[in-house]
Every structure is written in structure tokens, then in C-alpha cells.
Amino acid sequence: MGILYQAADPIYWVIWLFVLFALMAFNELGRIKLWCGLVLFALVPIALTLFVWPETAAPGNEYGTGTWFNWVKTYSALAGCLGFIALRFVKWRGADGKTHYLYEKRWALCFPPLILAINIAEAVIRDFQVFGFALWEGGVVENLWTISGPWNIMNGIAGILNIITICGWFGIFISKDSSKDMIWPDMIWAWVIAYDLWNFAYTYNCISDHSAYCGLALLLACTIPTFFIKRGAWLQHRAQTLALWIMFVMTVPQFADVLAPIPTTHNPTAFFVVSLLALASNVALAVYQFHRIRKLKLNPLKDQIYTDTKAYQRIVEENE
Numbered sequence: 001m002g003i004l005y006q007a008a009d010p011i012y013w014v015i016w017l018f019v020l021f022a023l024m025a026f027n028e029l030g031r032i033k034l035w036c037g038l039v040l041f042a043l044v045p046i047a048l049t050l051f052v053w054p055e056t057a058a059p060g061n062e063y064g065t066g067t068w069f070n071w072v073k074t075y076s077a078l079a080g081c082l083g084f085i086a087l088r089f090v091k092w093r094g095a096d097g098k099t100h101y102l103y104e105k106r107w108a109l110c111f112p113p114l115i116l117a118i119n120i121a122e123a124v125i126r127d128f129q130v131f132g133f134a135l136w137e138g139g140v141v142e143n144l145w146t147i148s149g150p151w152n153i154m155n156g157i158a159g160i161l162n163i164i165t166i167c168g169w170f171g172i173f174i175s176k177d178s179s180k181d182m183i184w185p186d187m188i189w190a191w192v193i194a195y196d197l198w199n200f201a202y203t204y205n206c207i208s209d210h211s212a213y214c215g216l217a218l219l220l221a222c223t224i225p226t227f228f229i230k231r232g233a234w235l236q237h238r239a240q241t242l243a244l245w246i247m248f249v250m251t252v253p254q255f256a257d258v259l260a261p262i263p264t265t266h267n268p269t270a271f272f273v274v275s276l277l278a279l280a281s282n283v284a285l286a287v288y289q290f291h292r293i294r295k296l297k298l299n300p301l302k303d304q305i306y307t308d309t310k311a312y313q314r315i316v317e318e319n320e
Contacts, residue, residue, distance in 0.1 A: 023221035063253035064143035080239035151275035212262035232315035
């Protein structure tokens with residue numbers, strides 16, 4: 001990691017591993033037990049909002065957690081978690097005497113892509129904002145070190161492409177097992193990897209010295225379950241791990257700066273390469289996806305794009 005990161009003590013990477021597995025463990029608790037999900041993403045945040053965050057995430061604090069962005073990101077992530085819980089479990093008996101579920105409503109299925117697009121857009125705005133700071137040699141803004149450069153523009157464009165390539169949301173369904181996960185089969189590995197590269201570049205660009213945690217560890221915490229534990233539930237994994245991490249950071253803001261710091265190398269070449277990879281992967285995804293849409297004569301707002309792929313079919317088979 002010498003090219004991207006530098007840690008004063010190897011023990012910090014042990015702590016990093018602990019954070020990774022803790023995020024995965026709490027995500028699993030919130031996923032398989034409804035009551036755990038409600039405690040983690042409703043009751044705990046209410047208590048923290050009332051009694052903890054007004055002090056630990058106060059505007060202008062020395063750790064940079066008191067910015068509008070952190071507060072917005074926290075509640076948008078929590079809104080995603082609670083919205084997905086509603087999609088998975090809200091039901092009622094209709095006039096026809098049958099049990100109906102919220103996920104049966106097409107308007108309700110618009111919520112996952114909307115909250116996802118909003119979260120990506122928030123980060124895109126921040127990348128462009130950091131470029132606007134004109135810190136060409138690096139500097140401290142809102143108590144966080146950052147450096148402005150073409151990488152901000154490159155990655156902002158990558159994020160916009162990532163939003164444009166969100167597809168197949170009317171194909172979202174709820175798994176038949178006891179955990180009743182929100183499955184989005186059109187979110188195949190190609191989109192997940194493109195998102196991961198974009199989001200890592202965003203954290204590296206805008207939250208540089210925190211990115212080993214809020215970028216690398218946090219992305220692995222949702223990508224590993226997506227590929228090896230519960231396929232097709234990527235957005236559910238992402239929302240829950242993001243909410244868990246940002247609640248922790250808002251509560252213990254000194255963690256990444258004082259308790260277990262893993263700063264970046266502050267090397268402009270690293271920033272450029274990371275954002276170049278993010279842009280290239282999202283351009284490739286967009287080109288491939290638009291090619292499929294044109295070739296198969298699909299409507300990207302209504303149709304699922306990857307139904308004939310093995311990745312899509314495997315997700316559906318495992319969850320129906």
C-alpha cells in the first residue's frame with residue numbers, strides 16, 4: 001500500500017481488518033433479523049441524534065464531521081436502510097382479501113434507484129467542489145487535508161456515468177428465504193465494480209486521509225457479501241454498511257485521525273491514476289450498456305438490461 005497509503009504502525013492495518021469484519025458482521029445482523037435492523041437503523045440513530053451527535057459532530061469541530069455533507073450523508077444512508085426494510089416487510093390485507101406487499105407497487109420500486117442516485121450525486125457535487133477550492137498544492141479544508149486537480153473532474157464525470165447506468169429497478173424482488181432480502185438482479189458484477197472504483201476515487205479525492213476506512217474497508221464490507229454471502233442484495237449491503245460506518249464516525253470522529261490513522265501518500269500521481277481507473281471503468285460500462293440497449297431494442301427506464309447473462313440468472317435462481 002506504499003503507493004496509496006502510509007501507516008506509522010502496522011497495528012493500524014490490524015485495526016483496519018477489525019473494522020472491515022465488524023461492518024460485515026453488523027450488516028449480517030441487520031439483514032437476517034428484522035428487529036436488529038430496526039434497532040441499528042432507527043432506534044440507535046434517534047438516540048445518537050438527541051444525545052451524542054450535537055457534540056461530536058458539531059459544526060466546525062476539529063475532525064471535520066460537522067459539515068453539511070456528513071449530516072446529509074448520514075440521514076440519506078439511514079433513509080435508504082429504513083426504506084429498504086419497508087420494501088421488504090410492509091404488508092397489508094387488501095379489499096380482495098389477499099395479502100399485498102409494498103414491493104408490489106411499481107412506484108415503491110423507484111425508491112432504491114432514487115436514493116442511490118442521490119447518494120452518488122452528493123459525492124459528485126463534492127468532487128467538483130474540491131476542484132473549485134483550487135488547492136493545487138494541497139491544503140486543509142473543513143479540517144481535512146485535500147488536493148485539487150483534474151482527478152476531481154474525471155471522477156465527477158465517472159459518477160455521472162454511474163448514475164446514468166443505473167438500470168433494471170422494476171426487476172427488484174424480495175427473496176423467498178427468511179431474511180427477505182431486497183434483490184436487484186440487474187446490478188451485476190460489472191456495475192458493482194464500476195461503482196466501487198468510482199466511490200473509492202471519490203473518497204481518495206475528497207476525504208483522502210480517511211479513505212482507507214470510508215473507501216477501501218467500507219466498499220469491501222458490502223462487495224464481499226454481494227459476491228460470496230448474499231448475491232443480488234448489493235444495494236442493501238451498501239446502505240447498511242455505509243450507515244453503520246458513518247454513524248460510528250459521527251460518534252467517534254477522532255478515530256481515523258488520532259486513534260488509528262492511515263493517511264494517503266499525498267502523491268498527485270496516485271490521485272490521477274485512481275480517478276483515471278474509475279473514469280475508464282464507467283466509460284466502458286456505459287458503452288457496453290448502451291450497446292446492449294440498442295442491440296436488444298430495450299427501454300432503459302422500464303426493461304432489465306442483463307436478463308440473458310449468467311450473472312443475472314444465477315442471482316435469480318438463488319433467491320426465488
